[in-house]
Amino acid sequence: MSVLVFVEIADGKIKKAAYEAAYYAAKTAELTGTTAEAVVLGTAGADELANLGNFGIAKIHHANDARFNTFDSKAFAKAIAEKAAGADIVVLSFGPNGKLLAPRVAVRLKAGYVPGAAELPTFEGGTLKVVKNVFSGKAKAFYQVATTKKVVAVSPNSLSPVKGSGTAAVEAFAPAVSDADFGTVVKSVDKLTGHIPLTEADLVVSAGRGLKGPENWGMIEELANEMGAATACSRAVADVDWRPHHEHVGQTGFMVKPNLYIAVGISGAIQHLAGVNQSKVIVVVNTDPEAPFFKAADYGIVGDAFVVVPKLIEEYKKFKAAAH
Amino acid sequence: MKILVPISKVPDTTSKIAFVDNNTKFSTDNVQFIMNPTDEWYALTKALELKEAQGGEVVVIHAGLADSEQVIRKALAIGADSAFRIDMDPTDAYAISVEIANHAKTGGYDLVITGKETIDYNSFEVGGMVAELLDWNAVALVSKLDIAGGKATATRDxxxxxETVEFSLPAVICATKDLAAARIPNMKGIMASRTKPLTVLAATGADKLTSIASYQTPEKAKECKYVSVDNVAELVRLLHEEAKVI
Known part of the structure; x- marks a missing residue:
């Protein structure tokens, strides 16, 4: 039962979520008594790819082909499925590309697919069970796959890959993908520079209507900058354009699962909680002691954001100074 | 333009999540079911906007049992022209996608628009699977979509x-926030929905490739530890020493 992981790269660098997928693949291989190999599509240097060896990948199949430098779900699925012909378990990331790509790969292989694995699988009596969060993190489900071939997509920010030492041989791979398979052509990319991508952030500082107006976000940004955190907001605030849509966290916005989520002036409506309750630690700051968010919080401060946040910035600075 | 919108039925966000039969089955006791929010707010309404601007037809399709009728009628009340219900217990995305793709193959569609992941199993499967079964172009997490002369331009997360991409139709689009403005059915729509065609299709019995062996709920609710507003330093200490997240 061999394991193949699709390792996504961006601008020649392995994505953070791809290390997590590689680690998941290596651990699954260990559990099932086999080895894990990787497939990489697009231009990348050998030095960068060699990093995968340290996360348990034995061999890398690299299509050093510039056509794959932009994403197309059809062409990528075709290439990955071709390499997966000899594998029993195929692992991808459940990120913006993987969410479309993984189900396509599964159909090509007619393999059962489990999206959004949140922790390492279990393997008992020859049965693999993939663990996934359901109902927006309110429960876990243990999935069984009926087919010999299985496809799993790993939720970003779910695992903390442990770096070991190892080497991975790189082998050239020339997928049988024609130019016509690349049906989508990228016209432009609009990256938010100077910001940490919300869905990849370890720390998130979020604020809501309690801030009273968009002009008061300076302290939230300052706190986020001090901590190296991404900024986020509630739907109410994005809907009135106090903050941009790409900061909206919740059921219909982004789902995040950082190590630390600090919510300032957000009451904690159930739709907001659905987007954040997979965070490891939640801190809530709110003037209203009855705010429902406190029920989902690990730490709480009942108090005015305009008093608490400046103090938090000051205390965090002290902490950082003492730590260095 | 003929557009197919697959819609899903999910427990309302406020539902109590509980399991029965030794944690192997989701308990539907006292659960209110609704249309998956992104299917309704963004996928269906974008399809209606395209139809209103360019002419055509909007068809919704749903995999489910007879008790789904209310959700399907709501889609018709919001403005879909007709509906199909594939008569099956929708437990496996592959089995559902095969049925939807079978219908789409012969229906003469230019576009399939789905929402993003459903709020129950958070799986994001049907759009990609249908696209692969049809061998169509697909773009997911789309917040902006323009179509002119058989060419589409979409902005995705x-x-x-x-990122903004160009592609030709037919295609599958998975919608996210901002793709369209949500609509509330009006009285005229509700009246009309009662007589719009809802056709029941027999399922072909595609293989189910996955199943859920068991569920687990968190052992206990979180206990919030309160810190005084006059002692914010204590919060920083706890985050560092106890929670170890900074």
Whole structure:
């Protein structure tokens, strides 16, 4: 039962979520008594790819082909499925590309697919069970796959890959993908520079209507900058354009699962909680002691954001100074 | 333009999540079911906007049992022209996608628009699977879509930003926030929905490739530890020493 992981790269660098997928693949291989190999599509240097060896990948199949430098779900699925012909378990990331790509790969292989694995699988009596969060993190489900071939997509920010030492041989791979398979052509990319991508952030500082107006976000940004955190907001605030849509966290916005989520002036409506309750630690700051968010919080401060946040910035600075 | 919108039925966000039969089955006791929010707010309404601007037809399709009728009628009340219900217990995305793709193959569609992941199993499967079964172009997490002369331009979410892509139809689109403005059915729509065609299709019995062996709920609710507003330093200490997240 061999394991193949699709390792996504961006601008020649392995994505953070791809290390997590590689680690998941290596651990699954260990559990099932086999080895894990990787497939990489697009231009990348050998030095960068060699990093995968340290996360348990034995061999890398690299299509050093510039056509794959932009994403197309059809062409990528075709290439990955071709390499997966000899594998029993195929692992991808459940990120913006993987969410479309993984189900396509599964159909090509007619393999059962489990999206959004949140922790390492279990393997008992020859049965693999993939663990996934359901109902927006309110429960876990243990999935069984009926087919010999299985496809799993790993939720970003779910695992903390442990770096070991190892080497991975790189082998050239020339997928049988024609130019016509690349049906989508990228016209432009609009990256938010100077910001940490919300869905990849370890720390998130979020604020809501309690801030009273968009002009008061300076302290939230300052706190986020001090901590190296991404900024986020509630739907109410994005809907009135106090903050941009790409900061909206919740059921219909982004789902995040950082190590630390600090919510300032957000009451904690159930739709907001659905987007954040997979965070490891939640801190809530709110003037209203009855705010429902406190029920989902690990730490709480009942108090005015305009008093608490400046103090938090000051205390965090002290902490950082003492730590260095 | 003929557009197919697959819609899903999910427990309302406020439902109590509980399991029965030794944690192997989701308890539907006292659960209110609704249309999956992104299917309704963005996928269906974008299809209606395209039809209103360019002419055509909007068809909704749903995999489910007879008790789904209310959800399907709501889609008709919001403005879909007709509906199909594939008569099956929708437990496996592959089995559902095969049925939807079978219908789409012969229906003469230019576009399939789905929402993003459903709020129950958070799986994001049907759009990609249908696209592969049809061998169509697909773009997911789309917040903007323009169509002119058989060519489509879509803006999709990527890590830390957005990307704009061009492609030809037919195609599958998975919608996210901002693709369209949500609509509330009006009285005229509700009246009309009662007589719009809802056709029941027999399922072909595609293989189910996955199943859920068991569920687990968190052992206990979180206990919030309160820190005084006059002692914010204590919060920083707890985050560092106890929670170890900074």
């Amino acid at each position: 990527i890590e830390g930003g957005t």
